[in-house]
Each structure stands twice: as structure tokens, then as C-alpha cells.
Amino acid sequence: MSRPNLLAILSLALLSSAQAAAPPPAPPGPPPIAIAIHGGVGVTEASKMTAEKAASYQAGLAAALDAAYAILERGGSSLDAVTAAVRMMEDDPQFNAGRGAVLNQDGDAELDAAIMDGRGPRAGAVAGVRHVKNPVELARLVMERSPHVLLIGDGAEEFALEQGVVLVPRGYFRTHQRISELAEAQQAEVNRGTALGSGTGTVGAVALDRAGNLAAATSTGGLTNKHRGRVGDTPIIGAGTYARNDGCAVSGTGHGEYFIRQVLAYDICALMAYKKLTLSQAVTEVIHGKLTAAGGEGGVIAIDPSGNIVMDFNSIGMFRGARDGHGLRQIAMYRDTN
């Protein structure tokens, strides 16, 4: 699909609500399929967002969304769909994951990712990797080819080599944009005398396939100017990533430390299972109730076994997209407009 064509479709598809409305009762037909993606809550204020930048973000989201949806439509698995969506956003330098990830205090990209298969459930995750082009794919190898769930640092890269993954030099991940952001953050640190990481970008996807399987995947470079070795919620199963076929699939983005302490992704599923909340009610409770009360900022995308999608956040915006078998196709950044 060419860029102009894509943008024309996009401008028609922009919806005005932060949450995709639950679809009407499904008519008899093929089982539901659905996917949602996010590109982080690190959205600049609407007044500072140029039309050109907005179009570029939207095109990046649309490419990932539609490629993943095509997998589901062909009868592919939710696991393949979320892997594809996250891999594409990892490769897109505008998002904080893979190439173009934010840099730590030493000027390196230190990458974290996780994937979870609602069947089983099974999970794989990596943290602190510096030479793996697509961390989400390594997370998937951990899940499928190792007895472990979480591998970190050099040990994770050793495993990558054992699996035939080609490592890339650290320079692959660094972009001019991220280098100047790091310089600004470090200058501010010198001026203020305290370290303060910034950036709340992360990419993620959740999906439901025709077989009724849920999956979630998340990938990130973390915070700009972060302390070497700092790991956020992304690779923590239950915090930034969770999927269970009889519950929900969730991918989070935001201030990771809060997500870890609240076991936020899993808490959404627990509220549904134990307090019989709907997906939308559970997300509202954790994001606008618990996360906001704790002083944390962030958002989630989530999907339930019926294919209902919820995308919600307590920040000014969240890069996001949703598409399902009932004709929903949404790409959005802010709460009330595109």
C-alpha cells in the first residue's frame, strides 16, 4: 500500500473516542478476530505536534496494525500477529523499541521485551540486551526453545547466538534524535544536580485469533538516561505484559516502576476473574483508580476472549491502533481527537 493511499484511508478512520466501543452482539459468522497495538504514551502535546510528524506516526502505527491484522485474517495465530506488529515497530526508529530506542546513561540502547501466549499460559522475556535487533523475537525463542521465562544481559545474548540469531553492533540502535535527547537529559541533570529519566514510550500488541487464543507482546528501550541495568515493567510477566486465554491479554506503557509494584497487567485479569468486572471496568479501575492514585502515568491496551478491545491511559495521549473483524479500524494519539 502506498503512503498517500494509506493516509487517505487513515483520515477517514480516525475516531474520536479513547476507548473503542464494545461491538454489538456478534452475528453468527466466523469467530471474532481482533488486534490492538500501542506505540507508547510518550506523546508530545498536541500544540507541539506538527502535521508531518503526526502523519508519520500514524503511518507507522497503520503499517504494524494492518500487517498483524492480515495475519489474523489469514487464520494465523495471535502469537504471530503480536510478534509481527511489535517487530515492525521495533524496526521503526520513531518508536522507543529496537532501532531508535532511547539511550541509557552510557549512551547505549538496553532493550527489554516480553511475549505471552494465553494458551498454557507460556511466556518468554529478555532484559538488558544490547545487540539483538528484534528483542521480541528473542523473547519468543526464550518461550519456545528454552525451559526459562526470563533471560537477561550477556546470558540472553549467549542464548541468542546459540539459537542462530545474528547480533548487531550497538550503533545500529542509536539515532541522531535519541543521541540529542540523551544530551539534553544529561545537560538537565547537570543543571539540576539530580538524575531524572524521561520518556514513556514502549511498543506493544494484544490479539485474539480465530482459534480463540489470546496473546500479548511488549518491547522497549526504557527511559532516556536510565541507570545501566534498570529494568522496567515491559519484560515482567504480570506487570507490563500478560495473557491468559480464559481472562485477557494486556500490554502496558508508562512509568514502569508503578506497573511493577501494582502487577498492573495481571491485576486487570484478576479483577475480571474475581470481581466479575468487564474488561473496560477493570482497565478503568487500574488506570484511573489505582495508577492515578499512586501518582503513576501510563496506559494499556487490552483485549478479552470475545474480542472486545480497550485502550485507555491517564496521560495526555497514547499512540494506538485497533482493528477487528467487525470493521473497526482506528488509529489515534490523543484522547479526544486524532
Next chain:
Amino acid sequence: MHAIAIHGGAGAVPRAALSAEREARYRAGLAAALDSGYAVLEKGGTSLDAVTCAVRILEDDPLFNAGHGAALTRDGAAELDAAIMDGKQLRAGAVASVRHVRNPVELARHVMEKSRHVLLVGAGAEEFALEEGLSLVPNLYFRTAERLEQLLFEQRGEHVSDIVPPVSQGTVGAVARDAAGSLAAATSTGGMTNKRPGRVGDSPIIGAGTYAKNGVCAVSATGHGEYFIRAVAAHHVCAAVEYRGMALEEAVRDVLHEILRKLGGDGGLIAVDHAGRIVMDFSTEGMFRGARDSNGRRDIAIY
């Protein structure tokens, strides 16, 4: 009402292989940690100080798989993980894959109290330790003759249970409720013998191996970590108590004997609820454990 429970790992030391002398040493090690942790509570100290104290003593005891005497990776090094959580404000700190920190639980506490982060790993965590003024120790400090022997057995494909004397495979942990009603949990481990470098289990994963929330419960786990991560085991116990109104005992039984068993994983959990009730349960042959409270309870048990 104040109460503390500790564990020194589940499984792995078959009853028949544990000599009376060896058993006495394990019991003495558990008693030292339990009574020191309890003494903190008795003096009006916090649950956070009590669990830190108990876990530090177990880390220093070479019989247990944490700190000095931790299980070794396939490369023969100790790689340590630990976490601590304060139920009062849902604050937490954790470290993973540190190789030169004498008491990982103390570094986890520094992460919680002195950094903006929850989890620091590897060399970055050790850099933070230096920034905090902690002195590092050589990796050799952690290695004991028994753990090297255990590693060789494992690498030759022999059963660890054949090792004489047997050594605990487990993890160490503590949960406590102080007189003010605050709950805390801490866990520390060397992980699995012969593990792949970089492998991280459930201990430093908030919600999996360690969790505490005031008014609900505090939990520390030991066992096959990958299963505890997938099941989000520690938080699951809290969610079952808070959202379903389950009794703590029932919630612990459900996660160990239903959910984890179905997934195929075994291990044990210690937990304490807001009223100071202690639950210690396991799906393995045994779990090194101890419990003490201000109603006069004082138990130390293995099987």
C-alpha cells in the same frame, strides 16, 4: 500482634538422606534467622527490618541457597537475585544476576529506598551498589565446596539427591507483620544449580516470588521459578484474598495445589495476612521453614 515466617527453600533434600547432625544444623540456621527477625518485631521494629534481618542471616549461612553458599551457574559462578516489598506503600526493590554483592537483599532494599527504580540487573546493579557505598566482594566469596560438588554432580547427569551431604536447592525468604499492622516480604536466591547465566527466576519478580500489600497479605515463594512467574503466584494469592475474600490458607492452597500443579510446577509459599495469621504450605516433599508470633507460637519444621 506481630508475626514472622521464614523459609529456606522447598524440596530437594530427601528425608532419608538427611542425617540427624545435618538436620540439626539446618534447624539451628532457621532458628537463628527466625529469632533474630522476631526480635526486631518484639523491640517494636518494622516488618521491613524484620524480613531484611532474617533473609540476611539466611544469605550468610552457607547451608541455604542464597548469598554465601548459593547454587552455581553452569559456568561455576554465583549469580544472585533478591527482592523486597513494603506493603505499606507498595514500595518494592529488586536485583537480579548480581555477582559481587554480599547481601543481595540489602541491595534490593537500597533500590527500593534510594533509587527511583524497582529492578536493577547485572553490572548496572553493581554500579548502583558502589554508588550507594556498598563494598563488593569477589565471586569466590559465594562458592562453597558443597556447591561446587553439587554442580559437578549435576553436570555429570547424576541426581543431586545422591549427594552426601545433601544441600538445599531452595531459595530463602521471609514475611512479617509488625505491631503497627504493616506487612513486608523478602526473598533471595542463587537460583537453579547449573543454570544458564542470565537466567532469572521468580524471586526478584514482584508479583511472582515476592509480594506484600497492607490489609491483604505478604508472600514469599520458593520452587520452580518459571511456573511461579507464569502464574504470577505471589500476587495471585493476594488477589484471591482481596477480591474473592478467600482465607489466606485457601488462597495459598489454591495456587500451589491447583494452579501450579496444573501448570506442572512445584514449590512452596509462606504468607502472613493482615491479622498476623501465618500460612506455610508446599507441594514438594518438604520445605525448610519457621514461624513465630506474639501469641507464643514458635515452630521450626522441614517435612
